[in-house]
Amino acid sequence: MPSPYTVALIGARGYVGRELIRLIEAHPALELVHAASRGLAGRPVAELTPTHQGGLRFVTTDPEAPIDADVVFLALPNGLSEAYVARCRPEALLIDLSTDHRFAPGWVYGFTERDHPALRGARRISNPGCYATAMQCALWPILDHLASRPVCFGVSGYSGAGTRPTPKNDPKRLADNLLPYHPAGHFHEGEVSHHLGQPVRFLPHVAAFFRGIHLTATARLKAPMTLEQVQEIYKSAYAQAPFVRVIDELPEVKNIAHQNHAEVGLHVSSDGLELTAMSTVDNLLKGAASQAIQNLNAALGFDQAEGLR
Ligand SMILES: NC(=O)c1ccc[n+]([C@@H]2O[C@H](COP(=O)([O-])OP(=O)(O)OC[C@H]3O[C@@H](n4cnc5c(N)ncnc54)[C@H](OP(=O)(O)O)[C@@H]3O)[C@@H](O)[C@H]2O)c1
CATH class of the missing domain: 3.30.360.10 (Dihydrodipicolinate Reductase; domain 2)
Known part of the structure; x- marks a missing residue:
């Protein structure tokens, strides 16, 4: 995968999504290219997250279209992720913050402090509650x-x-x-x-x-x-x-x-x-968004604290 890694965030309007926008933008190897919200579609991301420097606007994710990004964060309510997973590239790094994959075969559970070795190279990560x-x-x-x-x-x-x-x-x-x-x-x-x-x-x-x-x-x-x-x-x-x-x-x-x-x-x-x-x-951070970045760092081989210092 290239660096910077392009990032899609599904569920960007939520409390967790807002924190992720800020943390993705603070990470030197990530570039947010897709911020999905039905409620805020068409509105500038900077309206919700003032730290946003670019001109990105929220979009509604087309339910039929592939999600074209190297990294996909799913910050949706529980029970909705599967349709999105199916539309991601097989080699994309997916991090699901909902409960949907916390027992799922093929997904690595990411309590980073313990699971760091298993996260290395992982492409499907379930973030703990x-x-x-x-x-x-x-x-x-x-x-x-x-x-x-x-x-x-x-x-x-x-x-x-x-x-x-x-x-x-x-x-x-x-x-x-x-x-x-x-x-x-x-x-x-x-x-x-x-x-x-x-x-x-x-x-x-x-x-x-x-x-x-x-x-x-x-x-x-x-x-x-x-x-x-x-x-x-x-x-x-x-x-x-x-x-x-x-x-x-x-x-x-x-x-x-x-x-x-x-x-x-x-x-x-x-x-x-x-x-x-x-x-x-x-x-919203160690319990969600910042642990998701720790897990991304572990998966992609970065220092655990990259983007979080
Ligand atoms: N809050 C926490 O402390 C916390 C901590 C750890 C994990 N989590 C987990 O993280 C996930 C997000 O939590 P949150 O607190 O950020 O939730 P939230 O504030 O309710 O946000 C939900 C997000 O999903 C979108 N959404 C809602 N229904 C949708 C649908 N049917 N289709 C597509 N998008 C939909 C919403 O945006 P639009 O309605 O604008 O599309 C919003 O961006 C949940 O699974 C939660 O269990 C939360």
């Missing part, structure tokens, strides 16, 4: 030491529900409120259980802030450990990971809003047997 990213950041390094199924309590900002109006992004419903939903069987519960090879319980909530996720995972440890021992395991697991920071404090949402990295903070009970691992991610 936002909560799923937070859960995996919090749990992946410590799996071998767990004696019980982790329970994960998550709170997301309401941009996690996308731009289509629902109770989960209704400012009136959310004001002075915390909204629980799907207390069992949320998609991300199955996604994380599958990709960690460790069943987890997941209790999602949505709150009145716009962006960010706070995730608290608790589990029993097989043998007593000190906080320092646990921190060392996490720091060593993420030593080569520029976008996961193991911090000494407990993480807060406001510190990762608009940031490409996740933060992980740890606590161990006084008997050394109860672990609490907290993670925070910006659901």
Whole structure:
């Protein structure tokens, strides 16, 4: 494939799509040539994303026409991607941010910190969910030491529900409120259980802030450990990971809003047997768009941080 790589973005009007426009344009090896939105067709991309320098306009993707780009990001609602996949070049790099391919054969799942080797040269990548990213950041390094199924309590900002109006992004419903939903069987519960090879319980909530996720995972440890021992395991697991920071404090949402990295903070009970691992991610960035760029970098052989510094 040539460089710069031409990029088509399907679902460009959405919250995730907007972040992708900005990140694609900041990436030295990418050139956005196709930004698809039915609602904004004909309008300048710069109206939605002021950082856009060129004169690109949103278009409606012709359902019959091939998608002629080296790289295609699919940031569509769940369940719609297949028709678009069929119209991409076989050798194009596709990154699907929806749930559609998270269990699909032939697609590489991209929790970048763990899956980097498998992503190299991949042409079909399924980007993890936002909560799923937070859960995996919090749990992946410590799996071998767990004696019980982790329970994960998550709170997301309401941009996690996308731009289509629902109770989960209704400012009136959310004001002075915390909204629980799907207390069992949320998609991300199955996604994380599958990709960690460790069943987890997941209790999602949505709150009145716009962006960010706070995730608290608790589990029993097989043998007593000190906080320092646990921190060392996490720091060593993420030593080569520029976008996961193991911090000494407990993480807060406001510190990762608009940031490409996740933060992980740890606590161990006084008997050394109860672990609490907290993670925070910006659901639109490390939980979606910036992890998609990390995965693109891994697939195309760039430094993981290319375009994200
Ligand atoms: N929001 C998050 O925190 C987050 C995090 C990780 C992953 N994701 C996933 O990323 C995807 C996008 O999420 P989002 O929050 O950006 O959603 P969103 O704000 O609702 O945006 C959806 C996008 O898809 C387009 N679209 C909607 N229905 C369509 C249809 N029938 N045909 C073609 N285009 C259609 C919309 O533009 P037009 O209506 O103008 O065409 C819009 O650009 C979802 O699959 C979501 O699960 C979201």
